[in-house]
Amino acid sequence: MNKVSSAFQSQPLPLKNIAINDSYWTPYVELVKNTVIPYQWDALNDAIPDAEPSRAIRNFRIAAGLEEGEFHGFVFQDTDLYKWLEAVGFSLSTSPDPDLTKIADEAIDLIAAAQDEDGYINTYFMVAAPDKRLTNLHDCHEFYTAGHLIEAAVAYYEGTGKTKLLDVAKKFADFICLTYGPEPGQIRGYDGHQEIELALIKLYQVTGDTKYLDLSSFFIDERGQKPSFFREEWERRGRKSFWTGDVVQKHFPSLEYWQAHKPVREQEVAVGHAVRAVYMYTAMADLAILNGDQELLNACKRLWNNIVHKQMYVNGSIGSTHHGEAFTFDYDLPNDTNYSETCASIGLIFFARRMLQAEMKGEYADVMERALYNTVTAGIAEDGKHYFYVNPMEVWPEASKGNPGKHHVKAVRQKWYGCACCPPNVARLLSSLGSYIFTSSEDTLYTHLYIGNETQVVLGSSKATIELTSELPWKGLASLQIQAVEGDGIFTLAVRVPSWSQDTSFSVNGEEITAEIRDGYAYFKRTWKQGDQLSIHFDMQARRLYSHSNVRANAGRVALQRGPLVYCLEEMDNVSPLTSVRLPADAEIREVTGIWNDEVVFLEMDGIRQEEDTEHKDTLYSTAPPKQEAQRLLAVPYTLWGNRTPGEMQVWIREQS
Amino acid sequence: MNKVSSAFQSQPLPLKNIAINDSYWTPYVELVKNTVIPYQWDALNDAIPDAEPSRAIRNFRIAAGLEEGEFHGFVFQDTDLYKWLEAVGFSLSTSPDPDLTKIADEAIDLIAAAQDEDGYINTYFMVAAPDKRLTNLHDCHEFYTAGHLIEAAVAYYEGTGKTKLLDVAKKFADFICLTYGPEPGQIRGYDGHQEIELALIKLYQVTGDTKYLDLSSFFIDERGQKPSFFREEWERRGRKSFWTGDVVQKHFPSLEYWQAHKPVREQEVAVGHAVRAVYMYTAMADLAILNGDQELLNACKRLWNNIVHKQMYVNGSIGSTHHGEAFTFDYDLPNDTNYSETCASIGLIFFARRMLQAEMKGEYADVMERALYNTVTAGIAEDGKHYFYVNPMEVWPEASKGNPGKHHVKAVRQKWYGCACCPPNVARLLSSLGSYIFTSSEDTLYTHLYIGNETQVVLGSSKATIELTSELPWKGLASLQIQAVEGDGIFTLAVRVPSWSQDTSFSVNGEEITAEIRDGYAYFKRTWKQGDQLSIHFDMQARRLYSHSNVRANAGRVALQRGPLVYCLEEMDNVSPLTSVRLPADAEIREVTGIWNDEVVFLEMDGIRQEEDTEHKDTLYSTAPPKQEAQRLLAVPYTLWGNRTPGEMQVWIREQS
Missing domain, CATH: 1.50.10 (Glycosyltransferase)
Structure with missing residues (x-):
């Protein structure tokens, strides 16, 4: 065949x-x-x-x-x-x-x-x-x-x-x-x-x-x-x-x-x-x-x-x-x-x-x-x-x-x-x-996903063994290292520049280099030698995402993303109802580890929540404007939600602005 | 029978x-x-x-x-x-x-x-x-x-x-x-x-x-x-x-x-x-x-x-x-x-x-x-x-x-x-x-709804013809006038004090009187004579209503009510999407007539709306925070919605606070 x-x-x-x-x-x-x-x-x-x-x-x-x-x-x-x-x-x-x-x-x-x-x-x-x-x-x-x-x-x-x-x-x-x-x-x-x-x-x-x-x-x-x-x-x-x-x-x-x-x-x-x-x-x-x-x-x-x-x-x-x-x-x-x-x-x-x-x-x-x-x-x-x-x-x-x-x-x-x-x-x-993870053309290896692995690939007239190491999604570093190369070593490594990384830089063997970036990929053509290492440094700062205003469901709401991971609030880390909390537009987003394990990054923010209205607790509708109190907010990667104490979950958080 | x-x-x-x-x-x-x-x-x-x-x-x-x-x-x-x-x-x-x-x-x-x-x-x-x-x-x-x-x-x-x-x-x-x-x-x-x-x-x-x-x-x-x-x-x-x-x-x-x-x-x-x-x-x-x-x-x-x-x-x-x-x-x-x-x-x-x-x-x-x-x-x-x-x-x-x-x-x-x-x-x-509209007991006529009418009623040993006039829901005045009375005229007029009226006052024949109010009804017992008039003056100020915080759907939202009428926004009076607008917590609510006819009261407010993001109009999710612009908001009584140009409608409006 x-x-x-x-x-x-x-x-x-x-x-x-x-x-x-x-x-x-x-x-x-x-x-x-x-x-x-x-x-x-x-x-x-x-x-x-x-x-x-x-x-x-x-x-x-x-x-x-x-x-x-x-x-x-x-x-x-x-x-x-x-x-x-x-x-x-x-x-x-x-x-x-x-x-x-x-x-x-x-x-x-x-x-x-x-x-x-x-x-x-x-x-x-x-x-x-x-x-x-x-x-x-x-x-x-x-x-x-x-x-x-x-x-x-x-x-x-x-x-x-x-x-x-x-x-x-x-x-x-x-x-x-x-x-x-x-x-x-x-x-x-x-x-x-x-x-x-x-x-x-x-x-x-x-x-x-x-x-x-x-x-x-x-x-x-x-x-x-x-x-x-x-x-x-x-x-x-x-x-x-x-x-x-x-x-x-x-x-x-x-x-x-x-x-x-x-x-x-x-x-x-x-x-x-x-x-x-x-x-x-x-x-x-x-x-x-x-x-x-x-x-x-x-x-x-x-x-x-x-x-x-x-x-x-x-x-x-x-x-x-x-x-x-x-x-x-x-x-x-x-x-x-x-x-x-x-x-x-x-x-x-x-x-x-x-x-x-x-x-x-x-x-x-x-x-x-x-x-x-x-x-x-x-x-x-x-x-x-x-x-x-x-x-x-x-x-x-x-x-x-x-x-x-x-x-x-x-x-x-x-x-x-x-x-x-x-x-x-x-x-x-x-x-x-x-x-x-990869695709390859005649003389180019394209890296799409930063998932650590070792692979052999024929590129141009060379055969290379390449190791991809990645600290994603928790830390912003990935590297392609040439473990072995047969042939002239002339080929291109094209690496994806993720849209979530607002400031991506590159280095070869520890020296920062400027990349040619086309349509979301950075291209590095050179004569690659054994031991050469191309490193990609991602901006891992957590960001707020806003929806197009035609998305009725997300009006006034914000989602959080850090690296490739979208975050959400879970009840156990916050309060119930989750809809009672808001994230101020200028609140700093801090990274916290040690909650899940030492690697998983949670996001912590000084939020506010609607105070419980004990005076009107039996009233469905009241003319009393809700009072606010401080509330620490803690967001967990969406992909991990529902693995701990069951409860409410929310991706799109109300923003105070 | x-x-x-x-x-x-x-x-x-x-x-x-x-x-x-x-x-x-x-x-x-x-x-x-x-x-x-x-x-x-x-x-x-x-x-x-x-x-x-x-x-x-x-x-x-x-x-x-x-x-x-x-x-x-x-x-x-x-x-x-x-x-x-x-x-x-x-x-x-x-x-x-x-x-x-x-x-x-x-x-x-x-x-x-x-x-x-x-x-x-x-x-x-x-x-x-x-x-x-x-x-x-x-x-x-x-x-x-x-x-x-x-x-x-x-x-x-x-x-x-x-x-x-x-x-x-x-x-x-x-x-x-x-x-x-x-x-x-x-x-x-x-x-x-x-x-x-x-x-x-x-x-x-x-x-x-x-x-x-x-x-x-x-x-x-x-x-x-x-x-x-x-x-x-x-x-x-x-x-x-x-x-x-x-x-x-x-x-x-x-x-x-x-x-x-x-x-x-x-x-x-x-x-x-x-x-x-x-x-x-x-x-x-x-x-x-x-x-x-x-x-x-x-x-x-x-x-x-x-x-x-x-x-x-x-x-x-x-x-x-x-x-x-x-x-x-x-x-x-x-x-x-x-x-x-x-x-x-x-x-x-x-x-x-x-x-x-x-x-x-x-x-x-x-x-x-x-x-x-x-x-x-x-x-x-x-x-x-x-x-x-x-x-x-x-x-x-x-x-x-x-x-x-x-x-x-x-x-x-x-x-x-x-x-x-x-x-x-x-x-x-x-x-x-x-x-x-009414119920009656032995010697009391209870007025529940302020809907104008004329009625005959036997109260105690009297038979009375009573005219109820009402300017509701647009204006805050209702009166019960004794058109005719047979017998001693000793009976009680009990009138409802609506929960939406935060300041209700009463007058008999033009003179303000203090009422005995029990469980939402004001009681007036006296010897009623032909021509006597009991007037009820309602506070018609439009109010904001807030839901109990357990109502997830209304978090951060406010409804408007004036008198017995709940209001809503319709697209034709405002913008699309209606979710893009917000009502500042301190915005004045003004009454406007002449839109529907000379009686129907609309509510007008200086609101804000999310500006159309022309730069990201093809983007579903963006890190660019939405910009705001001024937007006049006009609310119509909910009961009248959908009688004009079809479009979006919203009762619970996002509040800016």
């Missing part, structure tokens, strides 16, 4: 070439390897007390004829196993583990045993509704599920060199290639939940077989064409939805939710289910570059700009409403009812990295970093066994219980859910973290 | 004795008489273009065998006609109208013709599901519908002296009395939607027949007993809900929604569907007084206090969530997602007047006034043909369209809905407005 050459401006380095060694990130990587992956395996095997059973393994056993029984779970339950296998593949690529390999191989044997002769595999349809196969792509996620199989297969192949799962994936993909497409006799259809589009590109990249690239292009460009495939499919099945059973629907639902309301090239704003959207945009960006398709790239840029400049929360999360886990509209960013699904930020990271490969612009990496350091890691508890699906900007625990419009907002992380999309998604992202 | 004597501390005067003549309220009364009642009659007859057909009259024609066809509409569709007839009865009591009487009599003939021999009447069950009668009181509103029939019958009898509809109502009530109750062979059940409980008390009051009082007591005290009637009924019908058809429900729903989770005497806080709750509390208060039941009265006081001091919006509206149109929990008063149904404020007025009859305390009338002057009248457009069901505290029209969590919040009043509860409820409240 030959890896295809690529038209990307730059490419990520192979995951197995990157050994992460970082005081901040290594614990996350280890947590995934040592806790999350085993825990999720237990979950897949229904071995976690008090958690909803997944039944994923059992469904495969039934489909393979090894066990009698009924299918259980969601129609896309298989993806739990696939996402787990993908994470395992990533993990094995840098941390070989014979025991884990054995478990994964057995799971793969089970999948292979369940696969139909024609290549089709989906335990729901095989066990529960064999006559309904491929009759409802709109609702039933069959190609979404196939996409996760493909991604798992590629990761497992790249991590272990083993081809069994890749063969299963290719067999199913070949079946789809034959059946779906623009040719006479093929079905001009596509899936309700985008995912296979980006997966097919990975399959193309690992196999070199252009039919997978072409099928991905077909799915992307067919979407939103008229007459609508979804509408015709709906008519064929008697105007019924999988989710509502035998009820004949009066109206065909609006196609915005599925991003199928118009051809993707014509889409101007991000709409609908946020995860589907960013998975689709990821594939669009891949295709735009691989096919040299400027029109498609322009669509990606428009959609990117709409998200990032109009619909993204300050923690890099997206999806303003839990109704359909969806985007709403420009500047609608409510803090206490947002969805901001962990998976959607993961998808935004996928999209960002592709855009970065198309165009070297710091904003893409800024957003990637914002989503990673804030939302993705907030999604997982310190123990690796509890997760946030929803990442709120403000939590009032009583309201999460007592107001049905906020039931989706959890004040504490939850165990494995029935619909367990986020936990395995976090696991696969963190176990493939290495792929997001 | 003898009117029963009553154990109420005071009683409303008969509606027909009160001729409203008030520059503020007469237009509303006339609007109901001349526009709303005819318009709603057209609605009942499906004669309004572009509005959802009601089918109410047609359903009765089919049930009466006068027409062939199928039932259409909600299971409680009959109540649209009953509520209309009740409003007609009220209206005819003070404004006889032969044409309207003829139309109403024909409608009553139709109802009588539709009634079953055993007394049962409900067109849904008679036409669409005769075998399902009284099998699902939990969902199907049969006694709720009966309650509205009874209320209509009482009003029509009191307004016209005609007994035909009263006979229909008694016949149905008699049937229910026989079938439901605590005796062996009777069903220990009650309705899912409270309403019959308060209606039966009216029927008792007009007929003197204690069996209706007893049935009401039974319904109230049976509610919430264990084992649960609703649960047993649910089991009997195979665990199905009327609203979801043949679906077998996994879980029996939580009974809080129906206020049936525990015996009503033990209920501590207002929960569940807000309209059902306040209709029930109204009946509880009636029963507490009529039966001299202190325990029940204590429950009423607890529930009152919980609503008014923890769960009521500043416009006198209730129901913090549209999920179930329900209460949520203490201090949860979101401004942009509240339900605050017009009907619920009407029910709160019912409850308030009963509490006032039990205990002469200004707070009850304060709340009655707050709900009436703000929410109830906000519910109806100036043209009498458009209605708000939801009364939001903050509107962003784009969010009402673009954020599904706010779809229920309408930026403009709507035509008659399919579920048309609020319009006929507003009509019946406004056409019976006279019943809320």
